[in-house]
Amino acid sequence: NSFCTLLVRHASMRRARVLSCWSAADRKYAAAVRVGKHGGPEVLSYEEYDLSAKRRPAGREVLLRHSFAGVNFIDTYYRSGLYTDASKPMPFIVGTEGVASVLAVGPEADPTLLGQRVAFFRAKEGAYTAFSIADADDLYRVPKGVRDADAAAVLLQGCTAHYLAHDCFHAREGTAVVVHAAAGGTGLLLCQMCAANGATVIGVCGGAEKAELARTVGKATHVIDYQSDAD
Structure with missing residues (x-):
């Protein structure tokens, strides 16, 4: 039911290499969640769009078909206008x-990315969408055995936790680390990384379940x- 044949073009370095063209399923799947004005959740709008207008990747760009989008608190900041x-x-x-x-790579992007599962956390065209153009340098290949849903949920929080535990401060044996919001996504990963490095980890949170x-x-x-524990 594809509108065009499944193919991979390697003939010219000046043309985008294409893994697949738009199928009937792709056209039905083409939708995104947009914000037209700042505000609460009510400003979120589900909109379908025309795939035929989607441009091909250029330079080191790639064309992505999204399977999962991570939901992060910072998304609400951009939606509300707190961040611009x-x-x-x-x-x-x-x-x-x-x-x-x-689905496709630009003429200067790594052709081995074609067909690969990748994760990203700097989506220049947003993440709540079926398709987007992204920079190849901002992608991370998802290892075999890791589910898409898990990779989408862990990358941003995991990189944040890793930076704090290894670059901002080297958590190791003989050091003590206080982790606030220890039961949150970033907090749990940060606690795990610091503990794995031998540090004494003091987790701070609110409520018996989170503790x-x-x-x-x-x-x-x-x-x-x-x-x-409060007085």
């Missing part, structure tokens, strides 16, 4: 993080529950 970005003029597609398969998460999943050495 000149690269996100109205209307813009929400989201920065996700997992996708590579248990920080202790069992985050592997925190000590947990402070500010709801039950």
Whole structure:
């Protein structure tokens, strides 16, 4: 039912290499969540779009078909207007993080990316969409055995936690680390990384359920529950 034959073009370095053309399923799948004005969740708009107008990737760009989008708190900042970005003029597609398969690569991009599953957290065309153009240098190949949903959920928070535990401060044996919001996505990963490096981890969170998460999943050495431990 494809509108054009499945093919890979390697003939010219000046043309985009294409893994597949638009199929009937792709055309039905083409939709995005956009923000037309700043505000609460009510400003989110589900919109379908015409794939025939989608441009081919140029230079080191690639064309992606998204499978999952990560949902992060920063998305609400851009939606509400608390954060502004000149690269996100109205209307813009929400989201920065996700997992996708590579449908086409630009003439200067790595041709081995074709057909690969990749993760990203700097989506210049947004993440809450079926298709987008992205920079090849901003992609990370998803290893075999890792589900798309897991890769989409962990990349941004995982990179943040890794930076804090290894670059901002080298958590290691003989050091103590206090992790606030220890039961959140970034907090749990940060607790795990610091604990794996041998550091003493003090997790801070609110509520018995979150305290248990920080202790069992985050592997925190000590947990402070500010709801039950408060004076």
